[in-house]
Amino acid sequence: MSLQQSGIFHETYKEDMAIFQTPFIKFWMAAFMVLLILFPWINKPLNALVNTNTLYLMNLIGIYIIGAHGLNILTGFTGQISLGHGAFMGVGAYASAILTVKVGIPFWFALPLAGLITALVGMVFGIPSLRLKGLYLAIATMAAQFIIGYAMRNWSTLTGGSTGIVVSSPSFFGISLGDDRSYYYLVYTLVIATTLYTKNLTRTRPGRAFVAIRDRYLAAEVIGVNVWLYRILSFGISSFLVGIAGSLWAHYVLVVNDEAFGIWLSVQYLAMIIIGGMGSVLGGIYGAVFMTLLPILLRIPEHALTQIYPGVFAIFQSMTEGVFGLIIILFLIFEPDGLAARWHTIKNYWKLWPFSY
Amino acid sequence: MQELWFFLQLVIQGLAVGSVYALVALGFVLIYKASSVINFAQGELLMVGAYICLALLTTYQVPFWAGFFLTMAFSVILALLIERLVLRPMIGEPAISIIMITIGLSLILKSVVAGIWGTQIKVFPAIFPQTPVRVGEIMVSQVYIYTFMASMVFLVLFALFFKYSRMGIAMRATANSNQVALSMGISVKKVFAISWCVAAVVSAVGGILIGNINGVNSTLAGVGLKVFPAVILGGLDSIPGAVLGGLIIGILENLSGGYLDHYFGGGVKEVAPFVVLVIILMIKPYGLFGTEEIERV
Structure with a gap:
């Protein structure tokens, strides 16, 4: 105290x-x-x-935090819905894989390049946002998800089709980053960097412009914010971060194929920022932690029940998605501002305890 | 000549599938017009309808007409539950929350269906006559013809419902303006609930028809996604637009599948409607008949 x-x-x-x-x-x-x-x-x-291997989980969480920050910049700060971020992450993963394996560029250059390529793709699909609002944009980005997914599956000469591309681990001045522990430091260096970046972005001119566009874009335009430019910029920054996450994912899992980047991943990203808290930097972190740990937590009752009724396993397998859906719905109805807001409330209550009133 | 018949065959099949899209799109537009909710669970409603009907016909050996009406009744109950428990608390929330809540709903429906019936593809017992009909030089499976006719019958029924029945008029009034409808003594809540019922019923019909053509499994929910290109093409808030858009998208996807598949290595059918969607959004975002939103400060 x-x-x-x-x-x-x-x-x-x-x-x-x-x-x-x-x-x-x-x-x-x-x-x-x-x-x-x-x-x-x-x-x-x-x-x-x-x-379980907690280090592996931590690395996944780190990668998803970077992606969630990306989506949070677009959806939480700028108010543009994207159902295509799963595919954008795939673009980053494939770009990085193709650059390192087929072109032969070292990982350290391929990582930012993958981000830039994803940013470009994101900006192209962000162009409709010039004329479209919420609902239409959600549909446009969903189309992006399917079109990119199709390209990943069928453009075999570039993406290796359904077999995908096998990637090698990066190395840092001769030290291989192939094991969980050294990759952990790589991932979390970037997590801290992107978290600071996102936090600082909200305090700069573009960041304030994003929030102005989200809150009332007509008013923003009247006070001299170039709405179109900042919307596209928001798409660019957002996709860049997701592309970085994709590249990290590729060099961690070591094989890139299209199945990982379906619409399900896009929905998971949206669920992360909704459950964590939209428009809050901490929210992206909470959401990524929650969504990565949820399947692990669900395994506990599943495991216990399988011991009693062996047949229940198959049902539980299919229920995981349903539980995700249920949690999304419950959060939206009962805690629309997410875990970040709940944490804030709890903190404020205990701050002046026992004299809070 | 051969070319022309091939083209015609693609168009006929496309028209049949497109008529189902039109039917499902009708339900989608209805919900959107009445309550501004974009329903991402439309495809799952369709899948649930198909599975219920299939279970009634095969497991419980109910005759088709009874199974059909029981499925409709079930869809109505499901829709009422969804509207009351999930959508009603969300009135007045931002668009992204409403989109996410329907996505959450779709996940739940999908996993419940997978939990009960598994993910294996199941074949519908033949409802329509099986022998193909000869049209010129091509054979057309009768399923396509009956599907097209059944969809058209339902579309006409709903057109009459909106035009003449008291409830239909109340629904159109609500779609036009919630506030004015309220002040005229229309229960807007009831209209929302009925919109969901109609959407669930048309989706279930669509599910049964498509299930007859392709068999029933979880990919059936993908039909719900094809509705988006259809409604964007027709205009998000136009019922005639949805019908026309559905037919056009059905034909278009079949033609692109038929002619472009060997250039792109298969599966063009799945992606072509979405390419069309992006193009429409870039050049004519409010579609063929949609109301253009003009904003004044």
Whole structure:
């Protein structure tokens, strides 16, 4: 309790603009960072406890956080719905795979290039957003999802068709990043970088323009925001981040094929930012963690029930998607602002406990 | 000459499938017009209808006419439940939430169907006569002809319903303006519920018809996605547009499948409607008959 101030009293604008505003938050942020760095060395007991490779899960979570930030910039900040981000992630994965395997560019150049290529593709499909709003845009990006998916499956000379492309692990000055632990550091360096980028984006001119467009685009246009330019820019930044996530995914899983990037992935991304909290940087993180851990959590009752009724397994397999659907619906009805908002409420309640009223 | 007959065959098949698209699109547009909800679960409603009818016919050995009406009754109940439990709390929420809630709904319906009936493809017992009919130099399976006729009968029935019945007029009034309809004493909530019922019924009919052509499995839900190109082509809020759009998309996908498949290595049918969709959105976003939204400050 003593670590915390009873209120926040800023004396300069600099203090007011700071991301980490109080010593209390700075301390816990630093502690969290230390934990994040040490995690690959201390996850052994955790592995035994939950009976899975937690490092692998952490890497997946990291990759999805980057993608969720991307979608959050587009949907949460700019208010443009995209049902095509699964396919955009695929574009990043394929671009990176093709650049490293067929062209022979090192991973460190292929990673940003994959992001740029995805950004270009995203911007092309973002062009209809010039004239379209919410509902129409959702349909346009859904079409993008199917068209890109078709290209991945059938453009065999480039994408290897249904067999896909086998990719090799990157190496860093001769050190192979092929194992979970070293890849963890690569992923989380980028996670921290993209999180800071997203957080800072909201405090710059483009970021404020995005929010203005989301809230009332006519008013934004009147005060001199170039709506079309910023919408396309938002598509570009968003797809860039998702492309980076795709590239990381490709070099982690080591084989790229089209099945991973269907409409289901797009829906999962949307579910992540809805459950996490739209338009909140923390929301993307919470959402990615939640959506990655949910199948693992569902496995526990499934496992227990299979012991009692062996036949129940097949039913549970198909129920996973249904549970996702149910959770999305329940969140939208009861907590539309997501986990980030719920966390905020809980935090505020305990801040002044026991004198909160 | 051979070429022409091949073309004609593609058009006839396309017309049959397109008429089902038109039927499902009708339900879609109805929901959109009444309550501005884009229903991503339309395809799943169709799949559920097909499975229910199939189960009644094969497992319970019900005669077709009874099975058909029971399926309709089930669809109505399902639609009422969905409207009351899922959509009603969402009135007034932003578009993205409503889109996501229908996506969540589609996931639930899909997984329940997969849980009960599995994912194996099932063959519908023959409802229509099987012998193909000879038209000039081509053989046309009678299923296509009956499908087209059945869809047309339903479209005409609904056209009459909207034109003459009291409820149909109330629905058109609500679609035009919720507020004015409310002030005229129309129960808008009831209209929303009935829109969902009509949408579920037409989808179930569509599901039974398509199930007769292609067999029943979970890919049937994909038909619901083909409705999007149809309604965008026709204009999102136009019922005649939806019907025409459905027919055009049906023919178009069949023609593109027939002529372009060996250039692109198969499956063009699945993607061509979406290419058309993107093109329409870029050049004429409100479709053939849609109302253009003009915004004034």
